Amino acid sequence: MKDFFLVFKRFVPPYKYNLASSIFYNILHAIFSGIAMLFAIPVLEVLFETTKEVHHLLPWELSKSIIQNNLYYYVTLIKLKYGVTVVMPFIGGLLLIATMFKVGFAYLASTQMIIIRNGVVRDIRKKIYNKLINLPLSFYSEERKGDVISRATGDVNEVESSIMSSIDMFFKNPILIITSVAFMLILSYQLTIFVFIMLPIAGWIIGKTGKALKHKSREGQQKMGVMLGIIEESLGGLRIIKAFNAETKMKDRFGFEAESYRRIMNKLQRRYALAHPMSEFLGTIVIVVLVWFGAYIIGNEESSLSGASFIAYIGIFYQIINPAKQFSTAYFNIQKGLAAMERIDKILLADNKITEKKNAESISNYTDKIEYRNITFSYNNEVDVLKNVSLTIPQGKTIALVGQSGSGKTTFVDLLPRFYDVQSGGIFIDGHNIKDIKLFDLRExxxxxxxxxxxxxxxxxxxxxxxxxxxxxxxxxQAAKVANAHDFITATEDGYHTKIGDRGSKLSGGQRQRLSIARAILKNPPILILDEATSALDTESERLVQDALENLMKNRTSLVIAHRLSTVRNADMICVFNEGKIVETGTHDELIALNGIYNKLHSMQMS
Structure with missing residues (x-):
């Protein structure tokens, strides 16, 4: 249970006042539960005509004998004056009042726990989403998207339905049990000692049964992540699945995982379903043995325990049985919830390597140059993608990056906004290392x-x-007009307030691209990064987008990745990448005259 209390310590403290209120109400609920059962003793004795007649009222004190004496005094008074038929409603009224307070305080305690439960679950969801947004791109290259979604949804629901639903039991049931035991000790200490011997044995058996539940629950949640991953991939690649007649292949793949999940959940839920019957059976055994032992005590001539008191004792003991049974169910629930919490913590406790220094510099613009100084970078400390690369980019110039796929162009530009951090070397803006600049200011x-x-x-x-x-x-x-997007926008049904669907699915490729250009124009950044912005478009759309890009690049520092060399002929400088290095730099004409890699690429495209 150590892990459970660690989860409690992490998420519940903001709701400490609600927790204190709940504990206070639960204490009152437990006290009136015991009082209600004690009021049942005179009712039973009246029914069985064993009521002692008491004719002397003693000064009130917090003492069992005095309270009992005075209660029986009033019962005797009413019985002698009005008869037995009036005694019953009198005692029954006291019982009803005690019960009303009991259930009222139980309700108030529950309302406080509802606030805690829903608040904690909201906090966990917000923490997960905020962490997902803050984590670097490298985290997602190592994780399946479906598994991440499963942790942020299904695992949070599991925590809500298991750990959070069990918190109420851990702050209500112990109070109820302790208070009930106190009333049981008042009635009969011999029976209570006997109960203390029996209940731990039952608890040990339940604990042994639930030991493997956490492991199986973790397996089930991991398998759910795999299935969500397949669904996400299938929806994203549905066109390819149909084009290659791979429906049967994907159905078989998903069916295999679904069947595996079914087997895991069968084992898990069979063990979980055992919790209630086992606690019920063990509770019945305890009751049977307790009744036998109680009958033995009552049969003893020296015993002060009457039949009516024993029945009330059994009633109070039943108030322990239900919380004890709930403890066993909560134990099984918590094991499932802790497995889900472990998976959630893989996100919440993930190391964010893209951090900001404490005294990071603020920057709102730059006036001189961007410098890449001896940059070396690799993903996950594997083969170097960039190898000792250096480049100076003057302010306001357009720099084109060309070369074969996998030569390091995209990685080169991704380092500038710190989507990744270099292993050696540094990137500088006006002489300031980008690691010393506030992340928000840098990306702005x-x-x-x-x-x-x-x-x-x-x-x-x-x-x-x-x-x-x-x-x-x-x-x-104005931004839409500069991006050549205004005309098609106004032609849509609701103009600028038209919803474009998932990932802009209601628009053509060229229209989507022009919207993204309009977004960049509105931001009005001094540095522009264009990564193959026209490569997926038809000729007409490419022309419109290219015109929009030229409008966008005016008076800005632009880094343009391009495979179509015709789109970068007019760049101020073209950098040719090959196997993680810049092997050629110059204008289009200079590189053609050099007759190197660029000229070879150009000749291949022209032919």
Missing amino acids: LMGNVNQEAILFNDTIYNNITFGVEHATEEEVI
Whole structure:
């Protein structure tokens, strides 16, 4: 249970006042539960006509004998004056009042735990999402997207339905048990000692049964992550699956994982289903033995335990049985929830290597140059993708990066906004190492237009203003006009307030790309990164997008990755990458005259 209390310590402290209120109400609930059962003793004795007549009222004190004496005094008084038929409603009224307070305080305690439970689950969801947003891109290259989604959804639901639902039991049931034991000791210490011997034995048996539950639950959650991954891949690649007649292959793959998940869950749920019957059976054994032992005590001539008191004792003991049974169910639940929490912690406790220094510098613009100084970089400390690369980019110039796929171009530009950090060397803006600059300020200097236009399932207006606070409608329209997007936007049903579907699925490739360009124009960054922005477009769309890009690149420092060399002929400098190094630099004409790798690539495209 150590892991459970660690989870409690991490997430519950913000709700300490609600927790204190719940404990207070649970104490009152437990006290009135015991009082309600004690009021049942006179009722039983009246029914069985064993009520002692007491004719002297003693001064009130917090003492069992005095409280019992005075209670029987009033019972005797009413019995002698009005008869037995009136005594019953009198005692029954006291019982009802005690029960009303009992259930009322139970309700108040539950409302406080509801606040804690839902608040903690909300906090966990927010922490996961915030962490997912903050984690570097390298984290996602090592994780299956489906498994990440499974942890952020299914595992959080598991924590909610297991650990959080069990917190109420851990702060209500011990109070109820301790208070009930106190009342049991008042009635009969011999029977109570006997109970202390029997219950730990039952608890040990339940604990042995639930030992393997956590491991099986973790297996099931991992398998669910695999299935969600297959579903996500299938939806994203549905066109290819159909084009290659691979429906049967994918169905078989998913069916195999679903069957494996079924077998795991059968084992898990069979063991979980055993919790209630086992606790019920063990509780019945304890009751049977307790009744036998109670009958033995009552039969003893020296015993002070009456039949009515013994029945009340059994009633109070039943108030322990249910919490004890709930403890066994909670134990099984917590084992499942802890397995889910371990998977969630793989996200929450993941190391974010892209960190910001404590006294990081603020920067709002730059005026001179960007320098890559002897950069070396590899993914996961494997083969170097960039090898001792150096480059100076003057402010306001357009730099084209060309070369074969896998030569390091995209990695080169991804290092500038610190999507990844270099292993050696450094990148400098106006002489400031980018690791010394605030991350927000660094990325605020840059705008990105990628090969795949990344849009969101929202309106055109909100996609253009994404990441730009307080943009006016006039500024948005102007940005769309510069991006050659205004005409097609106004032709849609709701204009700028048209919803574009998942990833902009309602728009053509060229339209999506022009929206992403409009978004970059509205941001108005001094540094622009274009990664194959026109390579996936037809000729007409490419022309429109190319015109928009030329509008965007005016008076900005631009890093342009291109495979189509015709799109970068007019760049101020072209850098040719090969196997992680810059092997040629110059203008288009200079590189053609050099008759090297660039000329070879150009000749292949022209032919």
